[in-house]
Each structure stands twice: as C-alpha cells, then as structure tokens.
Amino acid sequence: MAKMVGKQKDVAGLLNSLIEVDLDAIAAYEVAIERLDDDADQAQLGEFKGDHERHVRELQPLVTELGATPVEKADIKRVLIKGKVVLAAIVGDRLILVAMKTNEDDTNLAYDQALGRDDLPAHVRELLLRNRDDERRHLAYIEKRLAQYELTEPGEVEPPSRAQGAQASESDVAQAGEVPSTR
Numbered sequence: 001m002a003k004m005v006g007k008q009k010d011v012a013g014l015l016n017s018l019i020e021v022d023l024d025a026i027a028a029y030e031v032a033i034e035r036l037d038d039d040a041d042q043a044q045l046g047e048f049k050g051d052h053e054r055h056v057r058e059l060q061p062l063v064t065e066l067g068a069t070p071v072e073k074a075d076i077k078r079v080l081i082k083g084k085v086v087l088a089a090i091v092g093d094r095l096i097l098v099a100m101k102t103n104e105d106d107t108n109l110a111y112d113q114a115l116g117r118d119d120l121p122a123h124v125r126e127l128l129l130r131n132r133d134d135e136r137r138h139l140a141y142i143e144k145r146l147a148q149y150e151l152t153e154p155g156e157v158e159p160p161s162r163a164q165g166a167q168a169s170e171s172d173v174a175q176a177g178e179v180p181s182t183r
C-alpha cells in the first residue's frame with residue numbers, strides 16, 4: 001500500500017493516501033500499546049500514536065483546500081490485514097516492536113515517496129517534511145529498542161560470537177539480519 005503513495009495523479013490524492021497510511025499506523029499503535037508490557041515503551045508509543053493523529057488532522061484540511069474530500073476512516077480490510085489482527089496474534093514486547101518497525105518502515109517510505117514529487121505547493125511540502133521528521137524519530141526509537149533487545153537476549157537472536165559484547169554498533173545489528181537498517 002505504501003509503495004503506491006508517490007504515484008497518485010494529483011496532490012489531493014497523494015495527501016489522502018498519506019492520511020490512509022497514518023490511519024493504518026494509528027490502528028496498529030492502538031493494539032501495540034494495549035499489548036506491550038514495558039511501561040516506558042507503552043508511553044513512548046502513546047506519543048507516537050498522538051503524532052500520527054496530528055498528521056491526519058493537519059493533512060485533512062489541505063485536501064479540502066485542494067477541492068477534494070479527505071479520507072476520514074481507516075479501511076477495515078487493510079487494518080485487518082496489516083494491523084490489528086496481525087498484532088493481536090503476537091506475544092512478547094520484542095515481537096510487537098518488530099511488527100511496529102514494519103509499520104514505521106511503511107510510513108517512512110510513504111513520506112519519502114511523497115516528498116520525491118516536484119509538484120507540491122510550498123506549504124504542503126513544509127508539512128510533509130515536518131511529518132517525515134516525526135516518522136524518522138519513531139523508526140529510530142523502535143530500531144534502538146530492538147537493538148537493545150538483541151544485546152540483552154542473546155540466546156534468541158544473537159550469534160554466539162557477540163553474546164558477551166555490549167557494544168554492537170547499529171551496523172552489526174543490521175548484519176545480524178534481524179533488524180535490517182533502512183538507511
């Protein structure tokens with residue numbers, strides 16, 4: 001779904017597909033927050049969910065301004081496929097974060113593709129840049145937490161050679177194959 005975001009024929013359609021991506025993220029965050037045990041992660045993801053809600057609120061009037069009708073609700077079929085059902089079946093904080101990372105990979109890709117267009121009005125571009133900064137922050141937090149899990153639970157995902165080292169770099173983690181870096 002996110003792969004299609006840059007290909008819309010007009011800016012209103014583009015903004016509506018970003019709204020859809022944000023609405024999907026909100027639905028996934030709701031389930032993830034409910035199921036996480038770690039209080040700090042729960043609070044942090046609560047903030048990220050708030051960012052996505054703000055993204056939707058700020059994108060909608062731009063669609064109206066362009067003479068189109070803004071998307072209001074997440075598509076139930078898409079939520080069932082990518083969000084709630086998948087997350088509801090996942091047990092354990094680390095795996096919930098793995099699922100949320102794929103979600104944030106989607107939001108980051110969507111905003112990157114949208115910003116790749118050359119027909120965005122300046123104020124639209126400014127908003128999308130701000131939103132993309134939020135998305136990058138969300139992804140960076142989740143990647144950081146996953147890297148910490150790899151260091152503290154070596155038996156599950158770590159190769160034995162790194163089991164005693166507490167200083168694996170981000171690139172080490174990416175090479176382990178569990179958390180591929182997107183940058």
Ligand SMILES: [Fe+2]
Pocket residue numbers: 022025051052055107131135
């Ligand atoms: Fe967002």
Ligand SMILES: [Fe+2]
Pocket residue numbers: 025048052104107134135138139
């Ligand atoms: Fe996000």
